[in-house]
Amino acid sequence: MSTPINKEVAWDKSKTIMSKTDAAGNIEYVNQVFMDVSGYTEAELIGKPHNVIRHPDMPKTIFKILWDNIKQGINFHAIVKNMAKSGEYYWVITDFDIIKDPTGRIISYMGRRTSVPTQTIEKYITPLYQKIIQVEQAGGIEAGEKFFEQFLKEQGKDYLTYIEDVILEFK
Secondary structure, three states: OOOOOOOEOOOOOOOOEEEEEEOOOEEEEEOHHHHHHHOOOHHHHOOOEHHHHEOOOOOHHHHHHHHHHHOOOOOOOEEEEEEOOOOOEEEEEEEEEEEEOOOOOEEEEEEEEEEOOHHHHHHHHHHHHHHHHHHHHHHHHHHHHHHHHHHHHHHOOOHHHHHHHHHHOOO
């Protein structure tokens, strides 16, 4: 795994990063944009868990909520800080097509990731994620979840509405 460096990946933010994973989160497909932005080759990614690009600045709470939802077949938007092979970072908002077999069992996820306005990250997401990580370090992921639930309650919003609102402010 790379060592994080405080430098953003330069990429064409008009493009969409795409990947497909099996139900367990192992990569089955990546598009060229994914490879260009992450710095990994297709051979380095296929068969690997998607968290190969997880940045240590990401709270575990956000991924737990994301997986809790998509495993139930509920599309979920999350703002995620990923880490390229170089150690550089890139922020994306992700959503999913949840692919099921004829019996209704989830067999794979197709993820689409697009850029997030820098102002959204600086004003809302970085301070929130730093606080969630502090809470997780003190009390574990359960404490992180409780903190985040309380934060959303104070905002008077569910997660998806909060994310949509903070992104729309700077679009």
